Amino acid sequence: MLRSFTRELRFLRRDRGALFWLALAFLLSVIAVSFGIAETREQRATIATLIEEDAADRANALSIQEDWGGAAYYAFHLTYEPPSDFAFAAMGQRDTAPWKHRIKMLALEGQIHEADTRNADFGLVGRFDFAFLAAAVAPLLLILLLYDLRASERTARRHDLLVATAGSPQSLWLPRASLRVFSLAALLLLPLWIGATIEGTSLGVTLQASAIVIGALLVWWLIVELVSRIDGSLSVLLTSLIGLWLALAIIVPAISKAAIEAANPVPDGGEILLLQRETVNDAWDLPKEDTMDPFVEQYPEWRENSVIEEGFEWKWYYAFQQVGDQAAAPLANRYRQARLERNRQAGLASLLSPTSFVERSFKKIARTDATAMVAYEDRIRDFHESLRQFHYPLMFPEVEYDAARLEDLPQYDPSQ
Numbered sequence: 001m002l003r004s005f006t007r008e009l010r011f012l013r014r015d016r017g018a019l020f021w022l023a024l025a026f027l028l029s030v031i032a033v034s035f036g037i038a039e040t041r042e043q044r045a046t047i048a049t050l051i052e053e054d055a056a057d058r059a060n061a062l063s064i065q066e067d068w069g070g071a072a073y074y075a076f077h078l079t080y081e082p083p084s085d086f087a088f089a090a091m092g093q094r095d096t097a098p099w100k101h102r103i104k105m106l107a108l109e110g111q112i113h114e115a116d117t118r119n120a121d122f123g124l125v126g127r128f129d130f131a132f133l134a135a136a137v138a139p140l141l142l143i144l145l146l147y148d149l150r151a152s153e154r155t156a157r158r159h160d161l162l163v164a165t166a167g168s169p170q171s172l173w174l175p176r177a178s179l180r181v182f183s184l185a186a187l188l189l190l191p192l193w194i195g196a197t198i199e200g201t202s203l204g205v206t207l208q209a210s211a212i213v214i215g216a217l218l219v220w221w222l223i224v225e226l227v228s229r230i231d232g233s234l235s236v237l238l239t240s241l242i243g244l245w246l247a248l249a250i251i252v253p254a255i256s257k258a259a260i261e262a263a264n265p266v267p268d269g270g271e272i273l274l275l276q277r278e279t280v281n282d283a284w285d286l287p288k289e290d291t292m293d294p295f296v297e298q299y300p301e302w303r304e305n306s307v308i309e310e311g312f313e314w315k316w317y318y319a320f321q322q323v324g325d326q327a328a329a330p331l332a333n334r335y336r337q338a339r340l341e342r343n344r345q346a347g348l349a350s351l352l353s354p355t356s357f358v359e360r361s362f363k364k365i366a367r368t369d370a371t372a373m374v375a376y377e378d379r380i381r382d383f384h385e386s387l388r389q390f391h392y393p394l395m396f397p398e399v400e401y402d403a404a405r406l407e408d409l410p411q412y413d414p415s416q
Contacts, residue, residue: 009179011176012179012180012183017144018145018180021141021144021145021184022145022180022183022184022187023187024141025138025141025184025187025188026187026188026190026191028133028137029130029133029187029188029189029190029191029192030191031128032089032128032129032130032132032133032191033088033089033130033191033192033194033195034191034195035127035128035129036087036088036089036090036091036129036130036195037088037195037198037199039088039091040083040087040088040199043082043083043094043099044082044083046100047080047082047100050078050080050100051078051080054076054077054078054102057076058075058076058077061074061075061076062074062075062403062406063403065401065403066401067314067401068314068391068394068395068399068401069314069315069317069318069395070314071391071401071403071406072104072105072314072318072387072391072395073104073105073106074104075104075105075406075409076102076103076104077102077103077104077383077387077409077410077412078100078101078102078412079100079101079102079103079376079379079380079383079412079414080099080100080101080412080414081094081099081100081372081373081376081379081414082414083099083368084366084367084368085196085199085200085201085202085205086196086199086201086205086206086209086365086366086367087366087367087368088129088130088195088199089129089130089131089192089195089196089209089362089366090129090130090131090359090362090363090365090366090368091127091129091366091368092131092362092363092366092368092369092372093363093368093369093370093372093373094368094373095127097373099373099376101380103380103383103384104387105318105321105384105387105388105391106321107276107277107279107280107321107322107324107325107328108325108380108381108384109272109273109276109324109325109328109329109332110272110273110276110277110324110328112377112380112381113269113270113272113273114273130192130195130362131358131359131362131363131366132359133188134188134212134213134216134358134359134362135216135249135354135355135356135358135359135362136249136355136359138184138188138213138216138217138220139216139217139220139245139249139354139355140242140245141184142180142181142184142217142220142221142224143220143224143238143241143242143245145180145181145184146177146180146181146221146224146225146228147224147227147228147234147237147238147241148234148237148238149176149177149228177221177225181217181218181221184217185213185214185217188213189210189213189214192206192209192210192213193206193210196209205365208365209362209365212358212361212362213358216354216357216358219354220354223241223244224241227240227241227244248352248353248354248355249353249355252352252353252356253349253350253353253355253356256346256349256350256352256353256356257346259349260342260345260346260349261342263345264338264341264342264345265338266334266335266338266339266342267331267334267335267338269335271331272328272331272332272335275327275328275331276324276325276327276328277324279320279323279324279327279328280320280321280323280324283320283323283324288308288316291316291319291320291323292306292307292308292316292319294323294326295319295320295322295323298322298326299322299392302315302392302396305396305397305398306319306396314395315395315396315398318388318391318392318395322388336374336377339370339374340370340371340374342370343369343370343371346360347360379414379416382416383410383412386410387409387410390408390409390410
């Protein structure tokens with residue numbers, strides 16, 4: 001076996017075409033990992049800068065307030081979802097979904113659905129990250145490395161002689177193909193391992209990602225092996241394999257995506273924003289009871305403090321902000337559940353496409369998939385609720401204003 005691999009290594013060193021595809025794989029892997037690390041570092045730097053500026057801006061705004069309502073109105077709070085230590089390999093929905101928001105005590109749903117994504121163009125063209133390389137490009141490179149192993153020998157009329165000399169087909173083709181497959185895997189993974197070391201990725205995550213890449217290459221190797229046994233010309237084999245790649249990498253995922261979206265319609269974020277704003281704006285012209293009654297249903301502990309005696313009171317103002325969220329809650333929940341259902345069904349559909357499976361697997365372990373983005377939105381809602389729980393006990397009983405108490409304002413923690 002060792003002699004076979006030594007022999008095939010000498011053949012590989014003389015195959016300029018194979019060396020070109022292997023070198024290209026390494027170069028593309030270096031580029032993908034480098035771009036990913038640069039992007040995640042930029043995002044972390046942006047978050048660090050925003051944390052400092054947010055704290056300074058809030059302190060400045062609170063320093064000139066004289067009542068609880070004004071303090072709640074003018075104080076912004078930064079929320080953010082930092083990139084994981086493996087996000088450099090799969091940016092996923094961080095390119096199209098907001099990963100930072102500045103929110104305050106006003107109605108929340110409108111603030112969540114005012115998209116704040118800097119990379120909207122990537123939603124159309126996609127990002128060249130390692131997940132895309134491993135999922136879509138690596139199989140194509142594997143096809144180019146393996147498709148002509150048998151056919152080229154048949155064309156040169158050496159096939160039968162080589163098989164007879166080797167003793168069996170497996171002893172000839174297995175070392176030759178496996179050397180190319182594992183060379184490709186090693187050249188793809190080496191930059192990923194270096195990037196994971198730089199980013200402090202855990203060994204478990206790195207091994208899991210490596211297993212996904214190797215497993216996907218083995219699946220495509222099996223596909224190429226089955227097709228290459230057809231007694232056809234090089235052009236026929238290459239056309240057949242490219243056709244299979246197009247079907248599994250593009251057509252099947254596209255059809256699955258269209259079917260899933262048709263089966264699970266998602267309300268537009270703009271609809272949620274519009275409904276919430278209409279509810280809030282209409283409250284100015286409605287009797288105060290129309291606002292306070294649904295508010296105290298949600299917060300019955302403030303029933304005794306819900307009578308509005310003046311034309312404007314801060315507690316009434318924040319009550320109809322709350323009611324705006326209550327009105328939008330059913331639509332927002334449908335939006336959330338439909339996205340999660342689409343994601344669940346897409347996970348099942350990915351079993352039909354090695355390309356989709358690899359890309360989704362990378363996004364999952366990098367925490368950049370739809371589930372992670374929905375979890376971030378849920379953390380924003382929990383934090384906003386903690387702001388309400390801080391301000392309402394001060395605002396509704398009309399506690400005397402004391403700026404020192406604002407030092408206990410809730411602080412956003414992305415890990416909670």
